[in-house]
Amino acid sequence: MSHPRSFQELAAIAQQVAEECARIVVQGYRVRPKAGTKGCVVDLVTEFDLKSEAHLRQRFAELTPDIPILAEEQGGQATDGLCWYCDPLDGTTNFVHGHPFFCVSIGAMQDNVPVVGAVVAPVLGVTWVGYQGGPATRNGDPCEVSRTEVIQEALLATGFPPDRSREPDNNFAAWANVKRRCRGVRRCGSAALDLCLVADGTYDGYWERNLHAWDIVAGAAVVLAAGGRLSGLDGAETRLVSGNIVATNGAVHQELLGLLEGK
Numbered sequence: 001m002s003h004p005r006s007f008q009e010l011a012a013i014a015q016q017v018a019e020e021c022a023r024i025v026v027q028g029y030r031v032r033p034k035a036g037t038k039g040c041v042v043d044l045v046t047e048f049d050l051k052s053e054a055h056l057r058q059r060f061a062e063l064t065p066d067i068p069i070l071a072e073e074q075g076g077q078a079t080d081g082l083c084w085y086c087d088p089l090d091g092t093t094n095f096v097h098g099h100p101f102f103c104v105s106i107g108a109m110q111d112n113v114p115v116v117g118a119v120v121a122p123v124l125g126v127t128w129v130g131y132q133g134g135p136a137t138r139n140g141d142p143c144e145v146s147r148t149e150v151i152q153e154a155l156l157a158t159g160f161p162p163d164r165s166r167e168p169d170n171n172f173a174a175w176a177n178v179k180r181r182c183r184g185v186r187r188c189g190s191a192a193l194d195l196c197l198v199a200d201g202t203y204d205g206y207w208e209r210n211l212h213a214w215d216i217v218a219g220a221a222v223v224l225a226a227g228g229r230l231s232g233l234d235g236a237e238t239r240l241v242s243g244n245i246v247a248t249n250g251a252v253h254q255e256l257l258g259l260l261e262g263k
Contacts (some may be wrong), residue, residue: 008131014084014129057167071214089103105219134225145199154183155184165195167207201249227250229247230245
């Protein structure tokens with residue numbers, strides 16, 4: 001069922017809830033919270049992931065009860081209509097080790113298109129918001145993708161999956177090929193933040209494999225609002241549930257895709 005609220009109103013709700021969740025998770029920053037594992041030894045979860053998700057589920061039940069939720073810790077049923085995709089704490093490994101690059105990421109997709117995103121990084125003190133038909137903002141100020149035109153001058157970002165035992169899924173070969181050709185590649189450990197840093201022009205592009213939709217929907221909506229381009233590794237417009245994504249300023253997109261193919 002389509003919700004009567006506008007994307008602008010939903011973005012304001014997403015920002016509000018993300019800010020509330022950020023205040024919860026930041027209480028565990030640099031206290032070395034106890035971490036459990038999910039699936040493999042490097043895929044971590046803490047009590048703050050769980051508290052944040054419990055809060056966002058409660059708040060969305062109050063604010064948008066007819067919009068389904070898919071979130072990292074408790075899952076949910078995705079729909080082709082309007083649906084919230086939430087990561088209650090993106091960058092848990094960073095968080096556990098006292099690294100400041102972590103965030104709360106709340107986005108929405110409609111008909112497989114990212115339409116709303118709010119990403120709050122409490123220690124960095126930065127909030128990004130974007131929605132279809134509206135601007136992308138960084139701390140309330142409009143932001144847009146960079147104007148870098150060639151890969152040699154590009155600062156890029158990527159990430160690596162928890163299970164890094166297999167090629168090409170571990171991303172090592174692609175990383176090495178891109179690294180030889182661009183100005184630099186950063187790996188900061190949060191897909192949502194990487195996408196937002198493309199949206200505000202810090203990075204010229206970003207790619208990653210084997211992600212979940214809750215990792216990337218919010219940041220992808222901000223990238224689109226900022227004038228960026230999204231695709232899969234094959235260059236086709238991506239269904240974000242596939243988990244493979246390339247996000248750029250548009251100008252370096254084809255060149256980056258070629259490098260990812262090993263050209």
